[in-house]
Amino acid sequence: MKRYIMHVDMDAFFASVEQVDNPELRGKPVIVGGDKARGVVCTASYEARKYGVHSAMPGIQAKRLCPQGIFLPVRHERYKQVSAEIFTIFAEFSPKVEPLSIDEAFLDISGMDKIYKSINSCARQLKERILLQTGIHASIGVAPNKFLAKIASDLKKPDGLVIIRHGQEQSSIAQLPLGKLWGVGQKTALKLHNMGYRQVKDILQGNINSLKNALGEKTAVHLWQLAQGIDEREVESSHIAKSIGNEETYAEDISGEEIVMEKFLHLAEKVGWRLRQKQIKARTISIKARTDDFTTYTRSITLPESTDFDSVLYKTAQTLFKQLPVLNKIRLLGLTGSNFTEPAEMSLFNDVSKIKQEKLYKAIDSLKNKFGENIITKAKLINRQKKDDYS
Ligand SMILES: [Mg+2]
Incomplete structure (x- = not known):
């Protein structure tokens, strides 16, 4: 991969x-x-x-x-609220998210082309999700490493999307001014300028030893690697998620219990899948509904037993939604699991029917891993009959 x-x-x-x-x-x-x-x-x-x-x-x-x-x-305070919504969306697109600031992050999306058809469509869908939910444009860079991804996101701002593919590492940055190289401040830039270097490619065309003499061994090697587009750093998700949730903003406001439940079924499948991927189970389930006037309603419940089953998540969402006042014109729905249990705690409650269900989900998940997350979801949504399985 x-x-x-x-x-x-x-x-x-x-x-x-x-x-x-x-x-x-x-x-x-x-x-x-x-x-x-x-x-x-x-x-x-x-x-x-x-x-x-x-x-x-x-x-x-x-x-x-x-x-x-x-x-x-x-x-x-307001920017933090919007930031939290954006990071919730990030977490839906990748299990590895490294925040850089309130409005900026690295996401490891290796292998996501299976789920989103291509890297390009993954990036487009993320941009659309952010715009639809927050009304704000994001610029995205995708590349084989962090250094190039950060450069790429800046190339076509605002509302930009630039993808640097494997094999294009060196050529993609050859013409850039040296100041774009990570770690090149004014002082280093001046030294490089004095050596006659103007663009990134000048470093590679020059002599590594004269570079070492001018900048010292460490900086020289660092720049030499960057100029080739090499950067081995991993995306480091700095904290363990306290909750796993998905939210959906609809292009057109929705109303009516049947449609709402269909959406919750879809959300339950997404959240359930993500919980199982992380091998954790949630005891507290929360829902969120936002109406067209941006009023937000939330409800949550702590279950007697933790779960990672789509069916339990869906049923709980159904119960919680019924506790809300009657809502028309819903623009956003969300479903979140939190209050996670340790794996050791889980095995104590296993009984035969649960083991059976667990096997079923394992089979579903292996298909999803193979053919993409949506393969089974879509079939289920198209075939309304199947929905009865959950009620
Ligand atoms: Mg910014």
């Missing part, structure tokens, strides 16, 4: 959130931060960037460059 790493970076994140929350700001030069005396710009919308405004610029300078700019205070 070939390694593919994705770098996702939200476009002008803080400014975009402001533009989503207040439609009057769309298409206008929005500058978040720098509103107070001696303040510094946190994020400028692309409309403001046209005037030369960028992050870390003193607010006074930004005002001079873009007097018509709309300066807004930083609303960290």
Whole structure:
């Protein structure tokens, strides 16, 4: 299996959130931060960037460059909420997610072409999911390693998608300025410039020994490798997930119990599959429903016994949904499992019927692993009869 790493970076994140929350700001030069005396710009919308405004610029300078700019205070709590939604989506696309900041992460998507048909379609679907759910564009780079993925996500910002394939590592970065190399600061850049190097390819065309003399052994070898597009670092998911959940935002609002239950069945299959992949079981099941006016309803329950069965997740979602007031025009549904149990704890409760079910899920999962996650889900949704299995 070939390694593919994705770098996702939200476009002008803080400014975009402001533009989503207040439609009057769309298409206008929005500058978040720098509103107070001696303040510094946190994020400028692309409309403001046209005037030369960028992050870390003193607010006074930004005002001079873009007097018509709309300066807004930083609303960290709100950005954190949106960030949490984005990271929930990331977790649906990869079990290995490494956050870099509030709006940026590496995802190891090796092997995901089986589930999403291709690397390209995986990236497109992720972009669409984020846009549909949050209203914000993301730029994505996919490459054989972290270094190239990060470079790729930046190449076509905003709303960019660039894929660097295996075999294109070296050629994809040959023409780039040296400052793009990870670890090349102003000082190193100046030294390289003095050696006559301008582009990444100049390093490879030069002599490794003169590079070592100028920069020292360690930096020289590091740059020599990067210039060839080599980077062995793994995606490191820094924390063990406390919950596993899936959310779906619908292109058109949905209503009616039957349709809602069909969606929950789909969500239960996704969450169940992910739990089994991670070999954990959840005791607490939660649902989320958001209506067209963005009111969000949640309900959760702790079961007597932990589960990773689609059928139990689905039935629980059904029970929880019935506790909500009657909702029309639902734009989002979510299902989450949390409160995980240790594997040792599980075996104590095994009985014959459960062992049978476990075998069934093992068979389903091996098919899913072979042919992609959707193969069985789709069949089940098309064939309504099968739904009776769950009721
Ligand atoms: Mg960003």
